[in-house]
Amino acid sequence: MTSSVAGHRSLPLQALLAGFLILWIVVAAFPFFWTLWGSFKVEGDFFSRADWANALTGPMTRAETGGAFTGQGYYGAWITNEFWRAGLNTLIVVVSVVTISLAFGTLGGYALARSGHRYVFWILMIALVFRAMPHLTLVSGYLLPFFQWNLWGHLPTAIIVLVAINQPFTLWMLTSFFQNIPKDLDESAMVDGCSRFQAFRLVIIPVMWPGVITTGLFSFLLAYNDFAVTAMLLDQQNQTMIPRIASFLGTTQTKGNVMFAVSAVVSATAPLFLLVMVFQRQIVSGLTAGAVKG
Numbered sequence: 001m002t003s004s005v006a007g008h009r010s011l012p013l014q015a016l017l018a019g020f021l022i023l024w025i026v027v028a029a030f031p032f033f034w035t036l037w038g039s040f041k042v043e044g045d046f047f048s049r050a051d052w053a054n055a056l057t058g059p060m061t062r063a064e065t066g067g068a069f070t071g072q073g074y075y076g077a078w079i080t081n082e083f084w085r086a087g088l089n090t091l092i093v094v095v096s097v098v099t100i101s102l103a104f105g106t107l108g109g110y111a112l113a114r115s116g117h118r119y120v121f122w123i124l125m126i127a128l129v130f131r132a133m134p135h136l137t138l139v140s141g142y143l144l145p146f147f148q149w150n151l152w153g154h155l156p157t158a159i160i161v162l163v164a165i166n167q168p169f170t171l172w173m174l175t176s177f178f179q180n181i182p183k184d185l186d187e188s189a190m191v192d193g194c195s196r197f198q199a200f201r202l203v204i205i206p207v208m209w210p211g212v213i214t215t216g217l218f219s220f221l222l223a224y225n226d227f228a229v230t231a232m233l234l235d236q237q238n239q240t241m242i243p244r245i246a247s248f249l250g251t252t253q254t255k256g257n258v259m260f261a262v263s264a265v266v267s268a269t270a271p272l273f274l275l276v277m278v279f280q281r282q283i284v285s286g287l288t289a290g291a292v293k294g
Helices: 004-040 059-065 072-080 084-115 119-132 135-148 155-179 183-191 195-209 208-224 228-233 241-248 258-278 282-292
Strands: none
Touching: 004 258, 059 135, 059 208, 059 282, 072 084, 072 208, 084 119, 084 155, 084 195, 084 241, 084 258, 084 282, 119 155, 135 155, 135 258, 155 208, 195 208, 208 258, 228 241, 241 258, 258 282
């Protein structure tokens, strides 16, 4: 009887929580789906000042293209303005930054986690300070040598700076993951004949694979979404997607094509959505493992 009454009392609370969750999902997802819908309209409908409902019905889209939807924005962005080059540059930068950051981060994090010296704490604190600094502060230190050595404008320059910005974060995060793995695994592997590096590669890395994926995803997001570093260090031909999207908007002196930017935004956001959906379990397990200690 008591449990039945308690269950009835909790129903309103459950309904309230469910309603709040649904409302939060709708509010959070609405901007993306609205932009996705608008990317298949013409500018006169999606940014209509006469009636916002034109973005739904699409009268000007029908008048200009003969249909309710059009792919002119995507064709203009990807083909006419060669947005595919920015996508290829982004792929090169992201893969390079994630690979280099994880390679050095796993080795450094493992060494710090297994070290018993007191300086480990200060190394991690210094790394945290560098991670908290504004990106532009770090970029300014690279500008002079890049100009003097004629390296400005090329993809390797942005990769070097992004790795330098991201490395303290990967080092800190991976050290926390390694600290949660018992040292007995290393010792057991070495008793069985493994060297220190073989124990690291064959025993430790498979155990903390969720942590590597989680750290790699955050490294990916840093490189993929970066604007300040890539906009300052890359020329027009080597731009990544985020600065390229900004160039579609134009300036006060130059008219831009807003629908190219809208279509490019959808194109740049969709891979992030798919990536999180695919790796959601590894992300949750990795963050949970890293939150226990460190």
